[in-house]
Amino acid sequence: MIEYEKATVYGDFKQERVLHQGWIRMRPNRWIALPTGRLLSSDAVHHIDP
Numbered sequence: 105m106i107e108y109e110k111a112t113v114y115g116d117f118k119q120e121r122v123l124h125q126g127w128i129r130m131r132p133n134r135w136i137a138l139p140t141g142r143l144l145s146s147d148a149v150h151h152i153d154p
Contacts, residue, residue: 106130
């Protein structure tokens with residue numbers, strides 16, 4: 105697993121749709137775990153700026 109303390113997760117190429125800012129954990133199955141316990145599918149995430 106890969107963890108980032110301060111990351112921005114974007115849902116689009118233009119970086120207009122921010123899905124999350126802050127701590128994240130990238131799981132081996134490519135899902136993104138948030139501190140709230142929610143998971144973001146890799147299909148919903150365009151890219152992550154660590």
